[in-house]
Amino acid sequence: MHASTFTPEEIAEVYERYADMLYRVAFSILRMKEAAEDAVSDTFYKYIDKRPAFRGREHEKAWFLRVTMNGCRDIQRKGRLQSYTPLDGIADKAADEAAGSGILDDVLRLPQKLKEVILLFYFEEMTVEQIAGVLRLSNAAVKMRLARARKALKINIRGDDIT
Amino acid sequence: MMDQDSLQKYKAIHAPDSLKEKVLSYQAKSVSRTSTVKLKSYVKPLTAFAACIFLAFLFSFPASRDQADILIGGETVGTKPYEITALRRATFMLGSPVWVQLEVSCGKPVRIVVDSGVVRIYGENHAVIGDGTSGTAESGQSVEWIIGDADTDSRYHLSLKGDDTVRRYELLFSEKSGTWSIRLMSKGESS
Numbered sequence: 369m370h371a372s373t374f375t376p377e378e379i380a381e382v383y384e385r386y387a388d389m390l391y392r393v394a395f396s397i398l399r400m401k402e403a404a405e406d407a408v409s410d411t412f413y414k415y416i417d418k419r420p421a422f423r424g425r426e427h428e429k430a431w432f433l434r435v436t437m438n439g440c441r442d443i444q445r446k447g448r449l450q451s452y453t454p455l456d457g458i459a460d461k462a463a464d465e466a467a468g469s470g471i472l473d474d475v476l477r478l479p480q481k482l483k484e485v486i487l488l489f490y491f492e493e494m495t496v497e498q499i500a501g502v503l504r505l506s507n508a509a510v511k512m513r514l515a516r517a518r519k520a521l522k523i524n525i526r527g528d529d530i531t
Numbered sequence: 532m533m534d535q536d537s538l539q540k541y542k543a544i545h546a547p548d549s550l551k552e553k554v555l556s557y558q559a560k561s562v563s564r565t566s567t568v569k570l571k572s573y574v575k576p577l578t579a580f581a582a583c584i585f586l587a588f589l590f591s592f593p594a595s596r597d598q599a600d601i602l603i604g605g606e607t608v609g610t611k612p613y614e615i616t617a618l619r620r621a622t623f624m625l626g627s628p629v630w631v632q633l634e635v636s637c638g639k640p641v642r643i644v645v646d647s648g649v650v651r652i653y654g655e656n657h658a659v660i661g662d663g664t665s666g667t668a669e670s671g672q673s674v675e676w677i678i679g680d681a682d683t684d685s686r687y688h689l690s691l692k693g694d695d696t697v698r699r700y701e702l703l704f705s706e707k708s709g710t711w712s713i714r715l716m717s718k719g720e721s722s
Contacts, residue, residue, distance in 0.1 A: 379558045383551060391546035405550050412554040414709065442706060472537040491541045504682065 374416060383412065386429070389492060390436045396476055396487050397440040407439040426498070433502045437484060444480075474521055482517035485510055599637035599691045599698060601674075603713070607636070608700065612712035629681040629711055631702065635668045635691070642667050642692040648678030650689070676702075688716070695720060 374382075390411060394404035414435055422428040475486050488494045488502065499510045582605035600607045603615065615631060629648075635641060643650050644665040652661035653673040661667065668674055678687055683704035691698040701716040 374558055376555060376558055379555060380551075383554055387546040387550060387554075388544070391550065392541060392544045395544060396541075401547070405547060405553075408546065409550055409553045409557075413557050416554075416557050418709070438706060471534055472541055475537075491538065504684075 374419070379412075379416065382415070386432045387412075390432055393433065393487055393492070394436055394440050396472075396491075397437065397480065397483065398443060399476060403443055404440075407436055407443055410439045411436045426501075430498065430501045433488070434504070437502070441480070471521070478517055478520055482513055482520060485513040486517045486521075489514055599635065599641045599693050599696070601689075601691065601700065601713075602634040602636055603632070608633075608713055608715055610715045612703075612705075612714040614705075614708060614710050614712045629678040629687075629702070631676040631711075631713065633674050633676065635670060635672055635674055637668075637670045637691070637693065639693060640667050640669045642690075643674060644690045644692060645676055646688045647685075648676060648681070648687070651675040651677065678702075689713075 387408065390408045391404055394407040395401060398404050398407065411432060415432070420431060422431065472491075475483060475491075478486065484503065485499055488499045489496070494502075496507050496510045496514075499505075500507045503510065505513075585605060602608065603613055606613065635643070642665060643652070649663055650661070650666050651659055651674070652666045652668045653675075654660040657673070660672075676689060681687070681704075683706070685703075687702040689700045689702065691700070696718060697720070698718045699716045700713055702711060702713045704711050
C-alpha cells in the first residue's frame, strides 16, 4: 500500500547520500558501467516503490547496499551482462582508471564473495559488524572471507584490526 | 593500509548523471501511479464481499472427512505459488518478521506443524487457543504463522496433518517479484 509518495527533494537527498557509493560497489562487482547503472537504478526503484521503513541511517545504508549487491548477483546469474555493450571511452574515465590501477585491479579480479567483503571493508571503510549486517553473515564469516581474500591478494593490510 | 592511490581512484568513481535522471523519473511515475491505487481502494471492499459470499458458499457443503487445505484471503493454496502481497513491503525491512495469516479448511481437526517460527491459532472472539511450533486447528479458524528472523535465502515449511493424510507447504521469497509466496509442496499419507 502506498500511503504517500516521496517528494522529488526527498529522493534527491537520498540519491546524493548513496548513489556514488552504490555505483562504485556495483561497478566494481560487474565491471560494466551500463550494468552497474541498472543495478543501482533498480535499487532506487525498489526504494521508491516499497517505501521501506528503517531503524536508522545504518539500517538504511545496509538496505541500499544489500539490495544493490543482490541486484548485481541477479544480473550475473541471469546472464544479463552479455546483453550490455561496453561503453569504452564514454562518460566514466574515473571508473576506467580505477579498474586499471594496482591493488584495486587485483581486488576486482577476486571471486565475488571475497571481492564484496574487501570492497566494503577497505574501500568503503565499513566495520566487520556493518558488513555482516549488509551480507547477512556472522562476524566470523566476514572475518573468514577477509582472511581468504587477503591470502588471495597476497597482501597483509589492516589485519590486526579484524583478528 | 590500503594504498592511497587505489583508494583515491576508487573514490573518484561517481554515479553518472543519467542515473540521477532515471531515478527521478521513477519518482514522477510513482506519483502518477497513486491515483490508480486510490481507485483500487474502492474496488477492494467489493472484492472482499464477493470473497465472503464465495466462502459462505464453499463452507455450506460438508468437507470430505480428511481433506484439509489452507486458505489465504479466501483462496485455497495449491501447487502454484500464491504470492502473499501483504508481505511485499515487510520483506524489505531488515529484521521484520514474516507474518502469514491463513485459515484452515478441513473436515476434521488437523494438526499444524511448522519447521521455523511459531503458529498461533485463534478461536472464538479472536482468543488465542494455541501458540507454538505446532497446534490443532478446526475448519474456519484463523491461524498466524510468524517467523521472527526470516531469511530471504531460506525456505520454510508448514505441514497439515490429518488422521490419514499430510500436506506440506513451502514458504519462500522470490527476488523477482520481491515478495513471499506459499505453495503446496506435497500431499501424502500420514506415517
